[in-house]
Amino acid sequence: MEKLAVGLMSGTSVDGIDAALVRLNGFGIHTKVELIDFITLPFPPAVAEEILQCMDINESNSALICSLNFKLGYLFADAVKKVCEKASIPLRIIDFIASHGQTIYHLPQTDGRLVKSTLQIGEPAVIAYETGTTVISNFRTMDMAAGGEGAPLVPYADYVLYRSNTIGRSLQNIGGIGNVTVLPKQAKLDDVIAFDTGPGNMVIDSLCNILKGESYDQDGKWAAQGKIHKEIAQSWLEMDFFKMVPPKSTGRELFGSQFTKQILQNWSHLPADDLIATATYFTALSIADSYKRYIFPTIPIDELIIGGGGGYNKTLLQMITELLPNTKVLTQEDIGFSSEAKEAIAFAILGNETMNREPSNVPKATGAKGAVILGSITLPPRNILLEEKYEDHST
Template sequence: MAFAVGIMSGTSLDGVDAALVEIHGTNTDTTVQLMEFATLPLGTEIVKKIKEVLSIETSSVDKICSLNVELGYVFSEAVKAVCEKADFPLEKVDFVASHGQTIYHLPVPGDHQLASTLQIGESAIIAEETQTTVVSDFRTRDMAVKGQGAPIVPYSEFVLYRDEKRTRLLQNVGGIGNVTVIPAGAQMEDVLAFDTGPGNMIIDELCQQFYQEAYDKNGEHAAIGKVDQALLSEMMAHPYIERPYPKTTGREDFGVEYTGALIEKWKNTVVQDDFIATATQFTAQSIAVNIRDFMDHQSDLIIGGGGSYNPVLVQMIKEQLPGRTVLIQEEVGFSSEAKEAIAMTVLANQTIHHLPSNVPSATGATKPVILGKITYVH
């Protein structure tokens, strides 16, 4: 048994999620009890710095170098915050599992490049600030054995959600959408996972551009708007949507540049709320197109991540999958907001015990490997 804190800062840049858990066992005997969850908001200045290093036009090596250390302090504060909220002594935490902030993910390299990924948030700072062992940088080892380094959560989903009688599809809607398909009675090698396309990323960027709002709270803008079919058709024609799995995507495909180009092209023909409604439908439809073939009447689609709190998006997904069971995490007894932070603790627990936690059938890796790097305090 161990106490751990998982921390996750995703592509949506809406905060650092921290989950304090009690974890037992390893491999398929792993069980996790969520003790407390907290989100540490990312300040305006930090978000600005992250966005600068995400963009090829504004990034620089000195900015990345400095931000790596600064995020280490931010992540440390998230660990302290969740322990304080739980009234749990920091010194009793056995390890911290830090995903880090992805600033570039390159699974399909261009000319003169290598498949690679980069998450920052210096683990040495977290270890020193918390006086706790830190497991970090989970994606790179999978890529070292020809995997795409993503999706990262299928192992934890297999361990925590598999069912003997029903196929379960775990659809996360963060900045990017990703799905894990766990057939009824599955073994690890039966699990499939891949990124379905955009999650909240385009919606969030539109809200920031149009209304200076971080996201579409409760889908209020999408609810007012109407879907523009011509714009939707252009978005659905994006080559990623129909690309065969294994596949992974990110801001490189659906970030600021993509959204800005859409706004520039369509700003005179599509009003703001219609734009947001169409982007919301794009997320719903891209999910449905990618998962429909895996679903039958013995399947459950379980939606998690920030998008699960957008009722308009959830309803659009349901409409795309008539007659199928569509649920959100809370309806099966799990927390949507804590899901990915909890997943980090499961991966780190495997690492601590010298056990693999990638899923080659999901990432395309040639073999199972132990993920992550360990930073010890002593």
């Protein structure tokens, strides 16, 4: 049965909302997926600042989170309207919206005082009301309720889209955070391994913001002209997170503003370009090291495919290639996909499973006790549902 859906992703980079309009056929691991159109709606700078404030334990407050939850709901609805407009597809024939939401806090491990938890905001009721469309949201919580980390969730979609009978593949996302899905040759869903590798662009972006007044290092130009201080990057790799055996996930709580502050306190004598080059090398090293420790010893990888905005950072890409000399490193674009659209498409696939009452976490990747149906379903107002959507479907 064919469905039209919009997948929405706004990740840890806080650069904007990715909206992918897709056609889905069937459900389960044989789902057929076609990308119809894609947009990124950049966050207005004041909204990006509010999100970062909400994520910062020292700056956040409940009034701000309350307000931002609704504010993001309106922006997400806007992104849905815009991608449909761009594709000239009327909103009323969209079957569902799968909205990841904005992660405000993620606590997959705690010291005992706080409870293991995760929070994604962007009110689904606002999206459903504004678009007149069913919304699936809150994807991470059921996995965590089942004992998992609530992340990464993209592995199920990676399995649907990229598994191969002839080669072993790994999908390396480099967004704010870096995460990998490993698809061994001829893998069953149970064979899939996935985990967060550490920072993606988060540390690089943050240094660019503070030292250059720009939100990111375009094409890796500053990293390319700085000196890499390998011993410093290596010392950052001593953090406990990198020694943890997967499944594991992380976020801004570990690699956000506090981490950058420490870098700037301890190495303020270094030129800006050197710090950016060293942070870029650290990011590449954390990815390569994750493969060497947790993947290569047991799974042969023929192709490593990079996605997410970090795929556009040429210096980062070159460093990863050099650190993994025996692996073929490609980007999503090299194989005819889109680095930017990948995660938004993935959430449309996950939402489709939810609508069909099917589980879509990968317990081995998240650490959950079992497979569970992800997400909460929010229905649009009855009048919109009956008068506009269903009438239109019957004609």
